[in-house]
Amino acid sequence: MLWGEKSLDVFWREHSNLKKLLKFPIDHSTLDxxxxxxxxxxxxxxLSHIILNIVQELDVQPVAEGVExxxxxxxxxxxxxxxxxxxxxxLSLFPIEFEL
Structure with missing residues (x-):
């Protein structure tokens, strides 16, 4: 890495959300x-496209949250x-207000 370059380590030991995929079975993954x-x-x-591809390869349902x-x-x-x-x-609903 050159001086002044920025890096993001998504595989940071013990703190990565990606590492949690190894420990917990999941059905859905949200795009923040x-x-x-x-x-x-x-x-x-x-980035949205890359995240979608990763989640689909893991056979997990991708969900985009916060769409306004x-x-x-x-x-x-x-x-x-x-x-x-x-x-x-x-808007957010209480469970009692939710109807299919």
């Missing part, structure tokens, strides 16, 4: 809303997310 809030930033699009606008929904659908949640559909 911080990515949606940065759309249509090209880097956010790339139609443009976010459109971009995430284009990237390949089929399950989303967020204020675009509904």
């Amino acid at each position: 809303c911080c990515f949606e809030h940065e759309l249509p930033n090209q880097m956010a699009i790339y 606008t139609e443009s976010q929904l459109s971009l995430l659908t284009e990237i390949g997310y089929r399950v989303v949640q967020g204020f675009f559909y509904s």
